[in-house]
Amino acid sequence: MSDDLVILKVEDGVATITLNRPQVGNAVDLPMARSLRDAVIQCADDGGVRCVVLTGAGRMFCVGGDVAAMAAAGEARPEFLHELVGAFHEISRPLMQMDKPVLALVNGPAAGAGLALALSADVVLAARSASFLAAYAAVGLTADGGLSWLLPRLVGMRKAQAMILLNQQVSAEEAERIGLVSQVVDDGELLTQGRQMANTLAASSMPAFAGSRRLLRASFEASFEQQLELEHTSMTSAARTPESAEGIAAFLARRKPDFRPDIA
Numbered sequence: 001m002s003d004d005l006v007i008l009k010v011e012d013g014v015a016t017i018t019l020n021r022p023q024v025g026n027a028v029d030l031p032m033a034r035s036l037r038d039a040v041i042q043c044a045d046d047g048g049v050r051c052v053v054l055t056g057a058g059r060m061f062c063v064g065g066d067v068a069a070m071a072a073a074g075e076a077r078p079e080f081l082h083e084l085v086g087a088f089h090e091i092s093r094p095l096m097q098m099d100k101p102v103l104a105l106v107n108g109p110a111a112g113a114g115l116a117l118a119l120s121a122d123v124v125l126a127a128r129s130a131s132f133l134a135a136y137a138a139v140g141l142t143a144d145g146g147l148s149w150l151l152p153r154l155v156g157m158r159k160a161q162a163m164i165l166l167n168q169q170v171s172a173e174e175a176e177r178i179g180l181v182s183q184v185v186d187d188g189e190l191l192t193q194g195r196q197m198a199n200t201l202a203a204s205s206m207p208a209f210a211g212s213r214r215l216l217r218a219s220f221e222a223s224f225e226q227q228l229e230l231e232h233t234s235m236t237s238a239a240r241t242p243e244s245a246e247g248i249a250a251f252l253a254r255r256k257p258d259f260r261p262d263i264a
Helices: 030-045 067-072 074-097 113-119 147-155 157-165 172-178 187-202 206-218 224-239 242-253
Strands: 006-011 014-019 051-056 102-106 123-127 131-133 183-185
Touching: 006 030, 014 030, 014 187, 030 051, 030 074, 051 113, 051 187, 067 074, 074 113, 102 113, 102 187, 113 131, 113 147, 123 172, 123 187, 131 172, 147 157, 172 183, 183 187, 206 224, 206 242, 224 242
Parallel strands: 014 051, 051 102, 102 123, 123 183
Antiparallel strands: 006 014
């Protein structure tokens, strides 16, 4: 799939979604939001996709919402943003809820909605030249894309306040130190290491990954006793899968497990 604004390529179970408005820093306008939504939903629904990779074309990951388009809306700006944020949230939900791993390759600055998009991933690899900025305060707006939910859970409330309220920019190295990203790599190594990570994720047990994803998300809302019950149910469910049988057999045989669909 390619409509120029968003490019979707699927190879060997890995779907790579590339934001493709490099001339404006991959800023998200309404057509791009709709194209990205369609690509994400397609990946979520495609049983052949075992890992989703998000990245940006050019030197930037995504600078956030298209401020020029907001200005062009004039007095209709509230209605415009209502529609744009609604479309963007139709991306955020399936990204967080899909039963497969999401990997973000942050190849440059990530700001506003672009920051939210990156943080929606399970694993975030950042190029050394990447930076992270909430950006909303600078244009008199508030967070979207789940950023106000994700950020304090990842870095703590005080740092989240500094980033959102004071608009503090975070370098790639600091982002790794505070837990905003998983790993920082040299710019020239991002695609190579990203491909290796994507292949590793695609080779994992999809039912186990989906169950673990749900448990981690629930852990911030559930009590300890509730989490124990969720773990109990999840473990029992995972034990019924062919992937569980394969993993146990491989462990006992001292070989690498094969979790691809043909084991069923």
